[in-house]
Amino acid sequence: MIRLDRYVAWTVTLMMVLAGVGLLGVLSLFTMLEQLESLRHEYNLQAVLRYMAYTTPRRFYELVPYTALIGCLAGLGMLASNSELVIMRAAGLSTRRLTLAATAPAILLVAFGLGLGEYVVPAAERIAQNDRARARAEGAIVNEFGHWYREGDVYMHFDLISRGGVLEGVSHYVFEDDAMVAARYAERAVYHDIDEARRYWLLKGVTESALGEAAASVRALPSLEWRSELTPQVLATEMLVQPDKLSIAELDYKIGYLARQELSTVSYELAYWRKILLPLSTVGLVFIAVSFVFGPLRESTMAVRVLSGLAVGVLYKFAEGLLGPLSLVYGIEPWIVVLLPILGCLGIGGWFMSRVG
Template sequence: MRIIDRYLGGAVVVGTLVTLGVLLPLLGFFVLADEMEAAGVEGYGLGGALTFMLLSLPGYAYQLFPIATLIGALVGLGALASRSELVALRAAGVSVGQIVRAAMLGGAVLAVLAVVLGEVLAPLAEQRGVELRREALSGEVAQQTADGFWAVDDGAYVNIREIRSGTNLRDISIFQVDTAAGTLVATYAAEARYVDDGWVLQGIARSRVRPEGVQVERIAQARWDSMLDPGLLKVVVAEPQALPVWGLYKYIHFMRVNGQDAGAYEVAFWGKVLHPVLTLSMIFVAIPILLGSARSTGMGRRLFAGVLIGILYYLISRTLAYLALLFGLSPLLAALAPPLVFSAGALLLLRRVG
């Protein structure tokens, strides 16, 4: 049975990789076409757009992985069905359960690959792509770290610990050296808002460090002449889907402690936690489509069925996610319902086939 397991599982893995190899260049073309609107602005040219597109692909691959697994299982195992190999296996005494188990072993390998892609490669690549794009378009040197957003702003070093939106910042520190006076000026502001084409700092504590001592002054609010604009800072706020699970967990905890609504991040968190389950469920869905048709259905019809199921899954999952945010439903239930529903439907079809 180990040979059969490796053979069927390998067909699923190869089919999925081939599917990703076809879909990702198409997505890359659309991303590049969209980026061409910004190409030519400041230092952002064709090379920058190509780099941004390539760094975006791991994130798109992670999002596509469940649907690619479904189509890949239909492609890989469908090729075996077209050559009557699945029929021969069943005639030789291989049960439906054994075929499912072998396909699931291949799915387990793909699930591990998806986790590495979504938790390691995609966040790093997407963050780097955004940083390169931002620097090319704005000419500013900025970096997003675990200690917040850092930027060099007209000679001053700026650290923003929380970006609520492009126009609302919290916990800002500004460090600047006054060479004429020979002093270091450290300014802390509890909040900054973008009002009337300019920044207004609120809750300010300003320290001037001189050789003879430190002078501290407190100001209720003051204007802040900064090169940072809301359009730049909006791209720093990462989409929940682009964050790794641990980063989502920490941010959810932070928002709860501060009494903020973390609904969107909770939905993304549970979606990522259950991503391997979804990958396996897609393979489970593909099995009855293949065994029910054997060699009577062509590859084109199987692929069409896989695409329809993938679109249906996407619509259901997105609808449940929006309902969870709108009506305060359980994010775990919203993320768990689609794979459970599809797996239950596949199980019913498998019992008929068996």
């Protein structure tokens, strides 16, 4: 029986590898065509290829559940087409054991994906987005309206972010009881990380204005230390890297940071729970694949099975995107929203398996 388990697992693994290579190739092709349409300044073909290389780990990570789904569907489907599943079941291999044998490669794939998503994707994605933004903007991250940020009662505006995380055109607006009480402008700000006790931004070319009830005072300073929780890493996360491309640890820190500033954390919580529940979502899709092979797709061709896997993957992704805004609109807990499509997969798979049983 152990040999049969290994044979099933090996067949599914081989199909997962082929599915992963195929999906990654197609997605990379579309991404490259999209990037080639936006060539400008220093963002040339060489920069596009560098961007593609750095973002490959992220694309693979995003495809993990769908690779497991299609690989499992194709692997078990091939065994079914050759009547090997019938022989295995006749030899005493139960449907449950076949399911476990098919799920084992998916678990290994998820473990690899989680390691990639936690330790490789965030750093590679940050490099890719920084390089692309600076190449497109000739050395600085530029937004037509600048960049706004809030920390407590202080609202900040940066004209642009130069290389090395240097801020250009820094404006601070301090509010108390819904009224602005002070304003500050600095030509630039450079971050200094000396040690844990000495982390600050050094503002240069500073003009400070204090707004009183009767009068306002203005003073000019050559430089000024500005202590803040805001760091170049937080800025890079906020301005360049989307929540779903951060690691679990970075998401946890970002959620805490935004909560302390009384800002919305929903988008980061959704990304956090999607990463935490990635193993369960993958198992849910694999369960769908197994139930399809033993149920409605038992006599189908390989092409039909692969297309069915793609259709299920698209529907699952659509459900994720559709349910996500419910947290914002109706205040539903993000973990519930993320869990709903997973429970749907398990429910549909269980229904098909019960009919087979």
